[in-house]
Amino acid sequence: MELRIATIADADAIVAFDHVAASDRARVQFIHEQIKSSACHVAVIDATVVGYAVLNYKFYDNGWIEMLYVHPQFRRQGVGSELIRHLVNECRTPKLFTSTNQSNSPMQRLLATLEFKRSGFIENLDEGDPELVYFKRIRDHAA
Ligand SMILES: CC(C)(COP(=O)(O)OP(=O)(O)OC[C@H]1O[C@@H](n2cnc3c(N)ncnc32)[C@H](O)[C@@H]1OP(=O)(O)O)[C@@H](O)C(=O)NCCC(=O)NCCS
Secondary structure (H helix, E strand, O other): OEEEEOOHHHHHHHHHHOOOOOOOHHHHHHHHHHHHOOOEEEEEEOOEEEEEEEEEEEEOOEEEEEEEEEOHHHOOOOHHHHHHHHHHHHOOOOEEEEEEEOOOHHHHHHHHHOOOEEEEEEOOOOOOOOEEEEEEEOOOOOO
């Protein structure tokens, strides 16, 4: 599995497997913007883009995994875990945060296996489905 920064040539492949992008122009725009700002990383197997993840620093200036999405046909094969491990290595700040809905148990289990810790929750984003915040301390000082 190759892990690398996405280029604009990857955008169509990502949009094709991200089911939200199929019906939401804003998601397509988000993917393009994140690629342009070099925040989007992809996992590639045999020249096929099988997952993407977005790392930026918008969460109170800390590393922030804003998105993780694995091609449905390539789930439960370690792709999501490898993408997160890759972002842990890439992250420039001592602390790395992410969040997921309370209803998203696959993501919660994945984060637990990678030793992310719970760090509170945010209500009133998705109705009746709080956003659980997770964090991992990567190092003691900024890189
Ligand atoms: C959540 C998601 C990224 C997981 O990606 P993945 O490549 O399937 O994850 P991995 O194969 O690395 O799984 C690692 C571990 O996480 C847990 N896990 C992942 N998916 C799971 C599921 N559907 N049910 C239960 N546990 C799950 C398991 O412990 C798994 O280890 P195992 O397969 O050895 O049991 C993927 O399901 C996805 O893209 N979902 C849609 C988008 C999304 O919800 N993104 C996260 C919120 S932003």
